[in-house]
Amino acid sequence: xxxxxxxHIETTKEKLTPRTGVAIFGEYLKGxxxxxxxxxxxxxxxxxxxxxxxxxxYPLILMLHSGGRVLDDIKEIRLDEALKTLLKIENxxxxxxxTKYLHRHGSTGELGIHHINKSYLKRFLxxxxxxxxxxxxxxxxxxxxxxxTQYSYxxxxxxxxxxxxxxxxxxxxxxxxxxxxxPASKNLEFIKSCTAQLPTGTTFDRFRADSASYQAEIFNYCxxxxxxxxxxxxxxxxxxxxxxxxxxxxxxxxxxxxxxx
Numbered sequence: 001x002x003x004x005x006x007x008h009i010e011t012t013k014e015k016l017t018p019r020t021g022v023a024i025f026g027e028y029l030k031g032x033x034x035x036x037x038x039x040x041x042x043x044x045x046x047x048x049x050x051x052x053x054x055x056x057x058y059p060l061i062l063m064l065h066s067g068g069r070v071l072d073d074i075k076e077i078r079l080d081e082a083l084k085t086l087l088k089i090e091n092x093x094x095x096x097x098x099t100k101y102l103h104r105h106g107s108t109g110e111l112g113i114h115h116i117n118k119s120y121l122k123r124f125l126x127x128x129x130x131x132x133x134x135x136x137x138x139x140x141x142x143x144x145x146x147x148x149t150q151y152s153y154x155x156x157x158x159x160x161x162x163x164x165x166x167x168x169x170x171x172x173x174x175x176x177x178x179x180x181x182x183p184a185s186k187n188l189e190f191i192k193s194c195t196a197q198l199p200t201g202t203t204f205d206r207f208r209a210d211s212a213s214y215q216a217e218i219f220n221y222c223x224x225x226x227x228x229x230x231x232x233x234x235x236x237x238x239x240x241x242x243x244x245x246x247x248x249x250x251x252x253x254x255x256x257x258x259x260x261x
Contacts, residue, residue, distance in 0.1 A: 043108050062077050071095045125166075132167075133202070137163065137194070138210060175190055182212075187212065
């Protein structure tokens with residue numbers, strides 16, 4: 001027999017938001033001095049009365065972290081009065097203004113983001129200074145349905161950026177690529193770009209990737225340059241042969257390649 005549920009529904013004039021997690025993330029960004037870094041490294045809008053770079057980038061990041069898929073979704077942040085109150089956001093540009101800003105400052109803005117990332121990278125490296133430094137690279141598919149997107153090997157349209165992670169978490173570098181570009185394309189160049197992001201005197205201890213990076217030029221580069229520390233006397237190619245021979249002797253063992261470079 002159904003009875004009355006033990007709660008009451010009342011109206012309220014308080015501001016409510018479904019994005020409490022995004023509010024915590026927004027406070028975290030402010031604690032990282034993100035506003036000053038944005039305004040220092042990312043170019044200003046051409047109009048003297050326009051928003052500053054942080055006012056463009058900050059709500060855009062909040063929108064993406066709350067599940068936004070297109071620039072028009074920034075209106076969800078603009079309409080969220082509770083979130084704006086919590087984070088003390090006064091101005092949020094329209095989707096059209098954000099689009100114009102991003103188009104106008106494409107390559108310069110990307111360079112500014114690299115500078116910001118390097119600032120945070122130094123902080124991250126200090127937190128893991130007692131650990132080995134491991135670079136992971138992998139292509140990540142992003143489904144998109146813009147008119148100029150290309151179909152990937154997955155059979156869906158979108159983009160296939162190459163992402164470099166340090167110790168399984170921190171994104172050290174990214175190369176935005178078309179969806180039809182092979183995951184094995186330009187991997188050596190990408191590894192060099194990841195290495196260039198490190199502070200002077202810092203090197204990777206290990207490099208880890210899937211079969212898309214099983215390329216002679218990558219092995220030859222790592223053996224020839226001798227620019228990364230070697231935890232043991234194996235060269236990269238010798239280590240692969242060692243692993244392969246173990247797999248031949250133990251057929252049930254799968255080959256998971258981690259290069260000790």
